[in-house]
Amino acid sequence: MQNQRKIRVLIAKPGLDSHDRGAKIIARALRDAGMEVIYTGLKQTPEQIVETALQEDVDVIGLSILSGAHKTLFPMIMELLKQKGLTDVLVVAGGIIPEEDVPEMKKLGIKEIFGPGTRTDKIVQFVFENVPKRT
Amino acid sequence: MPKIQEIARGVLAGDRRSIARAITTIENNSPKAQELIASIFPHTGNAHIIGLTGPPGSGKSTLIDKIIREYRRKGKTVGVIAVDPTSPFTGGAFLGDRIRMQELSTDQGVFIRSMATRNYLGGIAKATKNAAKVLDAAGKDVVIVETVGAGQSEVEIIKVAQTIVVLFAPGLGDEIQAIKAGIMEIADIFVVNKADRANADKAVMDIQAMLQLNNKEKKWKPPVLKTAALTGEGVPQLIERIEEHRLFLEKKFERKRSREKAEAELVEAIKEKVASSIIEELKREGKLEEFLQKILEKKMDPASIAEKLLNRKFGKQV
Incomplete structure (x- = not known):
C-alpha cells in the first residue's frame, strides 16, 4: 500500500508577545509548500508547546518570538523536548533574535534562526532539506 | 521509530507518545497501519x-x-x-x-x-x-x-x-x-x-x-x-x-446502528482491498496505462473496464 507521508509542522508563539503576523506568513508559506501546519496561537508556555508537538506528532517546530525572552524560553522548550523524548524533531526559530545570541541558541539544538527579511522560500527549502527522515 | 507492537501496547496503556505515533501511522497509510488497527480493535x-x-x-x-x-x-x-x-x-x-x-x-x-x-x-x-x-x-x-x-x-x-x-x-x-x-x-x-x-x-x-x-x-x-x-x-x-x-x-437501537456501521465498514474495507489488489496487479503487468488510455480515448467506460477486471480476477459473475 502507498505510503502517504506528509511533513507536519508546529508554528508556536512562546511567551508574552502578541505579534504573530510573521508566524502566520511562515505558516502560510509552509502550507503552500504542501506541509500540514498547526498553529498554537499566542502566548504559549513551553509546556503547552511541547505537549502540542507531542500530540500532533510533528516533524518540525518553528518558534516565533519578538519579545526578547528567547534566552529564557528556548532552553526550557529544548529541555522539555528532551525529557519527553522528542529528540528527532527539527527545531527552527525566527523573530527578533540578536546576532550575538545566535550561537548560544544553536548550541541548544535549534538548527537555524531566521531573522527579519528572510525569504520564505529559503525557509521552505531549509525545512525540506533538514526534516528528519522517519522509517 | 519503535516497532508497531510497541506502539499498540503503548496505546492500550494510554501513553500519549504512542497514541500520537499510532495516529500518524494510520494517517500515512503506512504498511504497518493494518497490523496496528488489528491489535487495538478488540479493545475498542x-x-x-x-x-x-x-x-x-x-x-x-x-x-x-x-x-x-x-x-x-x-x-x-x-x-x-x-x-x-x-x-x-x-x-x-x-x-x-x-x-x-x-x-x-x-x-x-x-x-x-x-x-x-x-x-x-x-x-x-x-x-x-x-x-x-x-x-x-x-x-x-x-x-x-x-x-x-x-x-x-x-x-x-x-x-x-x-x-x-x-x-x-x-x-x-x-x-x-x-x-x-x-x-x-x-x-x-x-x-x-x-x-x-x-x-x-x-x-x-x-x-x-x-x-x-x-x-x-x-x-x-x-x-x-x-x-x-x-x-x-x-x-x-x-x-x-x-x-x-x-x-x-x-x-x-445501539445494536441496529452498530450493525449498520459494521456493515458499512466491511464494505469499505473490501472495496479498498479489492481495488488496490487489482490496480497493483495491473501495474505489475504494465497494463494500467493501456486501460487508462481506453478511457481517455472514449473506447471503453470505467465501469465496463471494472467489470472486465473483476471477471478476470474472480471468474465470470452470475
Missing part, C-alpha cells in the same frame, strides 16, 4: 464518540473547548480529532482548530489531534475513523470528532460517531435552508450557537418548524438547544442531552 467500543459538525465560523472549536471542560469537571477523559481541509492545489493544510482549545493541551486527561482531510470528501479524513478507535482503545471516555466546516452534504461523520451534534449560528439562512436534505437529517441534537446574538430564537424556531414536518414517527426527537460557546452558556444542558442520547442508544 468503550468510548462514546460524538460528532460535531456545522458551517465554518459557527463556533465548533470554541464549543468543543467548553464541552471538554464540562466533561473534565465530571471526571471524564476526552480525546478530540479536529479536521480541517487540505488544499486541493498544494496538498498542504493549515490546521487551526486547536487554537481555541489550547489551554487544555497540558491536561493529561485530554488528547487533541488536528487532522487534514488529505482530499477525502465528506467532511472528515479517511483516517478519522481509525484515529477515533485509537483514542477509544487508549481509554478515553469521550471522543469528539470535529468535522471541517460543513455545509450541506458532508455527512460522512455518521459512519464514525454515535451521537451527532449539528451546530448553527444565527443569520446563516432562512427556513428554506432548514428543509434541505443532508446535514439537517443526520442531527441527533441541534445547537444554535452564538445565542447572545440577535435572531438566535428565530434560528431555533426555523429548525423546530422543520422538525415538525418529519412525518415519520421517530423514537428519538432531536432537541434544539442554544449555546454561547464563548461564555459556556448552555453547555451543561448540551452535555445532559448528549448523555441522554447515549443512554437511548444503549437501550434502543
Whole structure:
C-alpha cells in the first residue's frame, strides 16, 4: 500500500508577545509548500508547546518570538523536548533574535534562526532539506 | 521509530507518545497501519464518540473547548480529532482548530489531534475513523470528532460517531435552508450557537418548524438547544442531552446502528482491498496505462473496464 507521508509542522508563539503576523506568513508559506501546519496561537508556555508537538506528532517546530525572552524560553522548550523524548524533531526559530545570541541558541539544538527579511522560500527549502527522515 | 507492537501496547496503556505515533501511522497509510488497527480493535467500543459538525465560523472549536471542560469537571477523559481541509492545489493544510482549545493541551486527561482531510470528501479524513478507535482503545471516555466546516452534504461523520451534534449560528439562512436534505437529517441534537446574538430564537424556531414536518414517527426527537460557546452558556444542558442520547442508544437501537456501521465498514474495507489488489496487479503487468488510455480515448467506460477486471480476477459473475 502507498505510503502517504506528509511533513507536519508546529508554528508556536512562546511567551508574552502578541505579534504573530510573521508566524502566520511562515505558516502560510509552509502550507503552500504542501506541509500540514498547526498553529498554537499566542502566548504559549513551553509546556503547552511541547505537549502540542507531542500530540500532533510533528516533524518540525518553528518558534516565533519578538519579545526578547528567547534566552529564557528556548532552553526550557529544548529541555522539555528532551525529557519527553522528542529528540528527532527539527527545531527552527525566527523573530527578533540578536546576532550575538545566535550561537548560544544553536548550541541548544535549534538548527537555524531566521531573522527579519528572510525569504520564505529559503525557509521552505531549509525545512525540506533538514526534516528528519522517519522509517 | 519503535516497532508497531510497541506502539499498540503503548496505546492500550494510554501513553500519549504512542497514541500520537499510532495516529500518524494510520494517517500515512503506512504498511504497518493494518497490523496496528488489528491489535487495538478488540479493545475498542468503550468510548462514546460524538460528532460535531456545522458551517465554518459557527463556533465548533470554541464549543468543543467548553464541552471538554464540562466533561473534565465530571471526571471524564476526552480525546478530540479536529479536521480541517487540505488544499486541493498544494496538498498542504493549515490546521487551526486547536487554537481555541489550547489551554487544555497540558491536561493529561485530554488528547487533541488536528487532522487534514488529505482530499477525502465528506467532511472528515479517511483516517478519522481509525484515529477515533485509537483514542477509544487508549481509554478515553469521550471522543469528539470535529468535522471541517460543513455545509450541506458532508455527512460522512455518521459512519464514525454515535451521537451527532449539528451546530448553527444565527443569520446563516432562512427556513428554506432548514428543509434541505443532508446535514439537517443526520442531527441527533441541534445547537444554535452564538445565542447572545440577535435572531438566535428565530434560528431555533426555523429548525423546530422543520422538525415538525418529519412525518415519520421517530423514537428519538432531536432537541434544539442554544449555546454561547464563548461564555459556556448552555453547555451543561448540551452535555445532559448528549448523555441522554447515549443512554437511548444503549437501550434502543445501539445494536441496529452498530450493525449498520459494521456493515458499512466491511464494505469499505473490501472495496479498498479489492481495488488496490487489482490496480497493483495491473501495474505489475504494465497494463494500467493501456486501460487508462481506453478511457481517455472514449473506447471503453470505467465501469465496463471494472467489470472486465473483476471477471478476470474472480471468474465470470452470475
